[in-house]
Amino acid sequence: MKSVGIVGGGISGLFSAYYLLEYGCEVTVIEQGSFQDGCSFGNAGMIVPSHIIPLAQPGMITKGMRWMLSYESPFYVKPRLNWGLMKWGYLFWKHSTEAHVHRSIPVLRDLSLLSRQLFQELAMRGDFDFGWQEKGLFMLFKNQETRHEMQEEAHVANRAGIEAQVLSSQEVQAMEPDVQVNVEGAVYYPGDAHIYPNQLMDGLVAYLKNKGVRFLENHSVKDFAVQGNSVKSVVTSGGTFSYDEIVLAAGAWSPELSEKLGVSLPLQGGKGYSFFTSDLTNNIRIPAIMLEARATATPMGGGLRFAGTLEVAGTDRSVNMSRVKGIHNSINQYYPDLKVPFPKEADVWRGLRPCSPDGLPYIGRAGRFSNVILATGHGMMGVSLGPATGKLVSELVTNQPTSMALPALDPLRFS
Template sequence: MKPNLVIGGGIVGLYTAYYLLQQGEEVEILDQGEMEVNCSTGNAGMIVPSHIVPLASPGMIAKGFSWMLSSKSPFYIQPRLDRRLVDWCMLFYRHSTLQHVKKSIPSLKALSLLSRQLYVDFVAEHGDNGIQLQEKGLLMLYQTKEGEKEEREFSHLARANGLQVEVLGSEDIQRLEPNVEVRARGGIYFPEDAHLSPADLHRYLKGYLIKRGVKIHTNRAVRGFDKQGDMVTAVQTDKGSIPCGQLMICAGAWSGDLAKMLGFRLPMMGGKGYSFELPNQPQLQQASILTEARVSQSPYGPKVRFGGTMEISNQPQKINLNRVQGIFDAISRYYPDFRAEFPADQQIWSGLRPCSPDGLPYIGKSPRWTNVCFGTGHSMMGLSLAPATGKLLAQIAHHQSPSCPLEGFVVDRFC
């Protein structure tokens, strides 16, 4: 019996292996690097059922063009001659409509709520183990009239779709952050959201899988696939061939390249993000998004992580310090007495988020190959949606009814 093979050692891949293991399967994981250096360890750690609107939505095109005029802005596309980039941008443009948003909301909401519950269940079963799951909600802070209008409109949309929402004034916000002044006109509070320590979750889950007998192949670049009939029988790597029964591709921004090797189209671009940790002084209490700056802030006791930007780039290792400066500058604008020093180079994390052109993940069976599934394209919500994605892929592999609808996430929707 060949093992189930998961390509990708990020949080989506680890949770896929976890739920396959719960089904009694033999599981192996293959990763092109050391696993720890990916978006799963450097993200904001937010679990956000509130994020029911896909990245491709009305207004994003206009915002994107205006942001590209500033080197410190939240969004940037590196100009280059790249047919894949042109195709991706055209698809993104076509999907940035109100109709697409309305159609996507039920699918994203169901997936997010399932994932949040799975996180709660996971911690209840395994204990904290440094994961630091904090069910404190998420605060969207705004400073301008335009920001207030946008966030209040979204609060109406979220409430109409059954989410818990609270509109807060500046005094309410200050009660949530008693240790530091918050400069904000107001905020929208989503009490059902949560956050955790992403690196500690990844560390614990990887260790748990190894203890349960999961074999992990690191630093293996995929070169191709062995095929027989309508099945993939093995993965060819630069260090030999690895046989597989079920094949789960959870390779983040590189999943599109693997789909090409399998003979079909999976539009994907890497959206580079940056983050850094600072001493939490004075201590922030509440996970927040600084909406005008598009910066996230996640406190973990004595440490706090700030992150942001979306840079569509083919240079994953290059750090653009102007973009990091944009994140850093937002701290004093919203928290004027927070003591922050610009991070040293070695403190700055960057990674490529896997972005589909319609802002929805790819979850489900691949075209052509009966034993191949994909779980990727989660953009900035990989950690938030990881448990649900892993559980759904394990259910698909065992021909079980999925725990939530998959219609919005079909893998071959652009074929």
């Protein structure tokens, strides 16, 4: 029986533990904080095989520069003299090409479809409830320019085998009979789904504990004891622990840990915000991305969660209420009769999505170390890609054939 230490108690770490159990491994999850404070708890909860175009794409830098002029915009890079940020920015620019998008589409598609299949199996298994619903996703747009962009994306999706339907405003309204929807139209992806992330995370932790997984909360990793081509133990604030295999799934903090092993990992924390309202007379039925505002709306837990922004600010976890105001202001532009109160700062969730510069996650072995696997860099799709990531990690640990090819996800691809 292999012993595996997973550094990071977020969605990638927990699903890695889940699938490693199926291979009979002895698993410990090490988390620097509390398991109630991870990035995935406040996620928009969207499971999105539709998202096959990486963040690094033509035109994104121009849009980003324009958005940075507004405090309420959906995108912001905190200016700072930081070599890691400059390298990340250069690599993002370098990969914002049509050729990169073309190469990435089948990778993201296969990863997302594997994840959706595993979510479906998890829901059918019924180990715990996590609010699984297959209602699709609206990509709502309000102007002709965005319509043109989304028609192109729908064409790309259909060509890649992901069903996409371009709808008129009347067709959107017919599918949302309980609230007014003020849009030019939408692209509808019937194959997408959504969950309640809080239930998923709580359910996973409870299930894993019941199955014997050891959880070490408030244990920050200080160093690794290296012997030859393997890591013999993990040195934490609460003691030193030895494992046969180590999985680094520490989200936005992964570069700090990989650096201790001499592995450079270009990655930036992309801060996002969300808030939840339950005081609604009527609710939407289908999750939506409000495209011009780059904000999301997801029905869950009897209420409605709004989320958005991508604030590249390292590991700064402070709340910028101007960004939250931008999300709130967008709601009535798309759903004019929803009465959503502006949240108090204490009720605003924020999390750091680990963003790679090319929009593809890092899943694979860490260079010369024979017993270290990296699983991070999923950006805004951490929850959506969680099961696939965990499955692939478990296959790598146990030397099984992987469910999909991994070269494009190699953690050393920028070395």
